[in-house]
Amino acid sequence: MKRKLRMRLNLLAIIIVALSLLVACDSGNKTSKSASDNASSSKKSSDGTQTLSIFVDQSYWPLDKWKGEIPEEITKETGIKLKVQVATDSQQLPLMISSGDLPDLVFTSDHFQQMSDPKISYTWDELIKKYNVKDFNIDPLARVLNQASDGKLYSVKNGFTNPEEFKSTPKALGNVPALSIRTDIMKELGNPKLESLDDLVNLLKEVKAKYPKMTPLVLSPVALSHYFRVNFGVGYQGFTKVDGKAAYYIADPKQYDYYMFMNKLYREGLISAENFTWKDANKDKEMIENGQAFAICNNTDMATINAEIKAAGKDFQIDQVPQLLGDNAELTTNSAGWSGLFITKNAKNPKAAIKFLQFMHSEKGQQLGLWGIKGKDWTLDQPIADGGYPKFKYDSQSASEQKKKGAVWWGLLADNGINEQVQRYVPGTSVTKAMMDAKKYTKNDPILGAIDPPVGSEEQVTKANLDNMIQNEEAKIYLANSASAAKKAYNNMMKTAKQIGLTKLDNYANSQYNKLIDEYNKVKN
Amino acid sequence: MKPKVQDTRLPIYSVSKPSVWKRLRKQASPQLFVIVGLIVLFIFQYLPMFGILMAFKDYSITDGISGIFTSHWVGFKYFIQFFHDYQFKTIVTNTLAISFLKLIFTFPIPIILALMLNEVRISVVKRIVQTTSYFPHFISWVVVAGLASVFLSTDTGLFNDFLMKLGIIHHPIDFLSDPHHFWGLAVGTAMWKETGWWTIIFLAAVSGIDPTLYEAAQIDGAGRLKRIWHITLPAIRGTIVVVLILAIGSLLGGGLVGSNFEQSFLLGNSVNSGRSEILQTYAFQMGLAQGRYSYATAIDLLQSVISVILIFGSNWIAKKTTKTGLF
Numbered sequence: 076m077k078r079k080l081r082m083r084l085n086l087l088a089i090i091i092v093a094l095s096l097l098v099a100c101d102s103g104n105k106t107s108k109s110a111s112d113n114a115s116s117s118k119k120s121s122d123g124t125q126t127l128s129i130f131v132d133q134s135y136w137p138l139d140k141w142k143g144e145i146p147e148e149i150t151k152e153t154g155i156k157l158k159v160q161v162a163t164d165s166q167q168l169p170l171m172i173s174s175g176d177l178p179d180l181v182f183t184s185d186h187f188q189q190m191s192d193p194k195i196s197y198t199w200d201e202l203i204k205k206y207n208v209k210d211f212n213i214d215p216l217a218r219v220l221n222q223a224s225d226g227k228l229y230s231v232k233n234g235f236t237n238p239e240e241f242k243s244t245p246k247a248l249g250n251v252p253a254l255s256i257r258t259d260i261m262k263e264l265g266n267p268k269l270e271s272l273d274d275l276v277n278l279l280k281e282v283k284a285k286y287p288k289m290t291p292l293v294l295s296p297v298a299l300s301h302y303f304r305v306n307f308g309v310g311y312q313g314f315t316k317v318d319g320k321a322a323y324y325i326a327d328p329k330q331y332d333y334y335m336f337m338n339k340l341y342r343e344g345l346i347s348a349e350n351f352t353w354k355d356a357n358k359d360k361e362m363i364e365n366g367q368a369f370a371i372c373n374n375t376d377m378a379t380i381n382a383e384i385k386a387a388g389k390d391f392q393i394d395q396v397p398q399l400l401g402d403n404a405e406l407t408t409n410s411a412g413w414s415g416l417f418i419t420k421n422a423k424n425p426k427a428a429i430k431f432l433q434f435m436h437s438e439k440g441q442q443l444g445l446w447g448i449k450g451k452d453w454t455l456d457q458p459i460a461d462g463g464y465p466k467f468k469y470d471s472q473s474a475s476e477q478k479k480k481g482a483v484w485w486g487l488l489a490d491n492g493i494n495e496q497v498q499r500y501v502p503g504t505s506v507t508k509a510m511m512d513a514k515k516y517t518k519n520d521p522i523l524g525a526i527d528p529p530v531g532s533e534e535q536v537t538k539a540n541l542d543n544m545i546q547n548e549e550a551k552i553y554l555a556n557s558a559s560a561a562k563k564a565y566n567n568m569m570k571t572a573k574q575i576g577l578t579k580l581d582n583y584a585n586s587q588y589n590k591l592i593d594e595y596n597k598v599k600n
Numbered sequence: 601m602k603p604k605v606q607d608t609r610l611p612i613y614s615v616s617k618p619s620v621w622k623r624l625r626k627q628a629s630p631q632l633f634v635i636v637g638l639i640v641l642f643i644f645q646y647l648p649m650f651g652i653l654m655a656f657k658d659y660s661i662t663d664g665i666s667g668i669f670t671s672h673w674v675g676f677k678y679f680i681q682f683f684h685d686y687q688f689k690t691i692v693t694n695t696l697a698i699s700f701l702k703l704i705f706t707f708p709i710p711i712i713l714a715l716m717l718n719e720v721r722i723s724v725v726k727r728i729v730q731t732t733s734y735f736p737h738f739i740s741w742v743v744v745a746g747l748a749s750v751f752l753s754t755d756t757g758l759f760n761d762f763l764m765k766l767g768i769i770h771h772p773i774d775f776l777s778d779p780h781h782f783w784g785l786a787v788g789t790a791m792w793k794e795t796g797w798w799t800i801i802f803l804a805a806v807s808g809i810d811p812t813l814y815e816a817a818q819i820d821g822a823g824r825l826k827r828i829w830h831i832t833l834p835a836i837r838g839t840i841v842v843v844l845i846l847a848i849g850s851l852l853g854g855g856l857v858g859s860n861f862e863q864s865f866l867l868g869n870s871v872n873s874g875r876s877e878i879l880q881t882y883a884f885q886m887g888l889a890q891g892r893y894s895y896a897t898a899i900d901l902l903q904s905v906i907s908v909i910l911i912f913g914s915n916w917i918a919k920k921t922t923k924t925g926l927f
Binding site: 172530 | 663686885
């Protein structure tokens with residue numbers, strides 16, 4: 076009797092253990108399911124608004140909530156709220172694609188090709204047709220530049236401006252890599268001349284001699300090479316023109332001069348080796364704000380840095396050098412846009428999603444998203460084409476103000492370039508002066524920007540391998556102990572690039588370029 | 601003629617062995633616990649192995665799980681691609697070098713520390729040393745990597761400052777950016793983090809030794825070192841061999857102290873990649889960053905095959921030389 080009872084108790088214990096295991100598995104599923112539900116559901120709340128989930132594939136995106144007067148105004152106009160998820164790193168979206176756990180909307184640049192897949196995203200055209208969306212016109216040029224390998228349009232990259240339109244719009248300013256320096260130290264040094272790269276090297280040497288504990292120059296980990304590449308007139312990503320033919324940016328022989336200059340900066344002790352190891356995207360900012368560095372090369376961020384220095388109670392400021400310093404400076408943007416908004420096949424309400432997109436794509440939607448509420452936040456005295464620009468009633472360039480209002484960033488979801496570019500114009504500032512100066516050197520061939528090998532293709536693998544190789548090998552050039560060692564490292568990098576398939580990739584790029592230019596000219600004419 | 605020898609052996613009564621089924625029924629309760637464990641093991645360890653198929657197929661992630669079965673066979677295409685990868689030699693060298701260095705340096709240290717602690721007679725000191733040495737085991741690698749950056753930086757690192765103030769060095773050492781320091785950094789930080797933890801295993805083995813053996817040796821005039829050499833080490837030989845086999849089995853993952861991936865991922869960068877890129881980080885990068893899942897699976901499978909060979913090989917050698925093995 077006792078034995079039987081013990082047996083039953085044992086069995087009961089085993090069943091409980093087994094059940095708890097299953098419950099654990101099930102609750103695990105529930106957790107992921109509820110996360111997925113949250114991510115992909117579009118619920119209608121009591122106030123009649125719909126909630127769409129969005130994944131923003133830019134880890135530096137500052138707005139992780141649909142909060143502030145501008146998002147609220149967008150909700151009023153569209154009846155849509157966004158549930159925001161910002162990427163923690165560049166691997167998150169590929170993981171979500173693999174698991175199928177995608178939200179309603181995805182905004183991405185790096186995985187544009189991967190998202191342009193009929194199994195993952197809706198094409199804009201099919202939704203426009205299905206839901207009979209009126210007045211949603213897609214620029215035929217943008218159509219050519221953004222079409223996927225199957226010829227369909229899954230998204231349009233934002234920020235694309237026709238190069239002629241950019242040039243002819245007086246107050247349109249491109250985002251330029253910036254060099255900013257400490258004004259107090261400049262004053263102490265007697266404001267030495269700063270008109271060329273040689274002047275810069277001399278200035279940094281002077282700083283090093285007078286302030287040995289200070290790092291003369293820090294480079295932003297996210298824009299490490301941008302400023303100096305622009306000053307040497309070479310591209311820092313994608314495809315460019317070499318001898319009249321499309322080629323991968325590294326194939327440009329002018330890159331050699333850039334690498335040698337960077338190596339010189341390192342050998343002179345003007346930049347540190349550790350700068351190339353930083354994983355924290357804000358490390359450069361931290362160094363300059365803590366007074367540990369004299370100059371900073373980054374994407375224009377002077378207003379924010381100065382505001383943060385002031386808030387920390389420090390008594391110095393930085394100022395952006397208003398002109399490019401290189402003899403052959405050229406800002407080769409070659410851009411067909413930046414990031415695209417995709418409506419995924421997981422979207423519970425594709426109709427609401429395409430309507431939202433339509434609004435954000437409209438002139439009104441762009442101005443609201445980028446600038447704020449008309450009259451309250453900005454006024455426009457004359458048409459943009461005639462030199463007009465928004466006159467803001469708030470500090471439009473301050474990151475904290477932008478975050479508080481929800482300005483600029485949501486407008487980027489579907490902007491046409493010009494509205495974003497005139498937002499940068501603030502008369503009289505050194506940043507505006509630098510951007511106006513850079514405009515003179517800007518060259519943009521959007522067709523080159525549109526060359527993007529399809530996912531899984533041999534060319535895409537070659538391009539990825541090249542990027543990986545360049546990242547590893549160029550560090551050896553930067554940190555070589557002598558000019559001859561740097562030259563050797565450069566030659567080795569180029570030799571490896573050819574072994575990986577640089578020539579083949581260039582041939583592919585050239586044929587794609589010719590094909591796209593035919594289509595582009597047809598549409599243009 | 602051979603003399604008749606009386607058989608003095610005791611008669612053997614044949615006792616029929618109960619059948620397997622009967623024995624299982626007899627052990628029903630404990631066996632059920634085992635079955636639950638086996639099911640869990642099967643679901644989480646064996647079932648996902650069908651993913652290995654990806655290494656031999658032209659798989660696209662958008663095809664979902666069914667795509668693993670329906671995509672085209674490509675044979676050893678991805679393995680051959682990896683053998684021709686410009687980084688192949690570097691990656692394999694790094695993986696093997698870091699793993700073997702860890703084995704050489706991190707395996708004996710816990711044994712030595714356990715032997716030393718065993719000789720400490722003041723229990724408070726023994727406990728303090730034991731606790732402080734195994735405490736780092738509970739710190740995650742992310743934190744360790746952060747601490748390493750803070751302590752070892754050339755610009756702001758305390759360690760470099762300390763060495764310079766003592767006059768040992770005149771220029772800060774580029775621990776984080778000089779590729780030549782990476783292997784040392786990996787072994788050093790792993791040793792710091794895991795030595796204390798593995799010491800516990802060996803201390804447990806040492807504590808199981810019969811104290812009368814030591815007393816007898818002491819009466820015979822054996823000193824401390826003699827007692828360690830002739831009593832302690834032979835007594836824990838079995839534990840040492842088993843731990844060594846396990847360490848060799850997981851050699852490419854970092855052996856006893858593990859963490860090859862975490863270290864290379866967190867402390868590796870484009871400057872030291874020539875010494876920090878290993879099979880695991882490369883597979884991670886190819887799979888998740890570039891979306892080349894078949895290629896990444898092939899790289900990882902290659903590592904698994906090497907690990908299986910290592911574990912069988914080391915077990916065979918251990919059995920031949922010490923008569924002790926895992927299986």
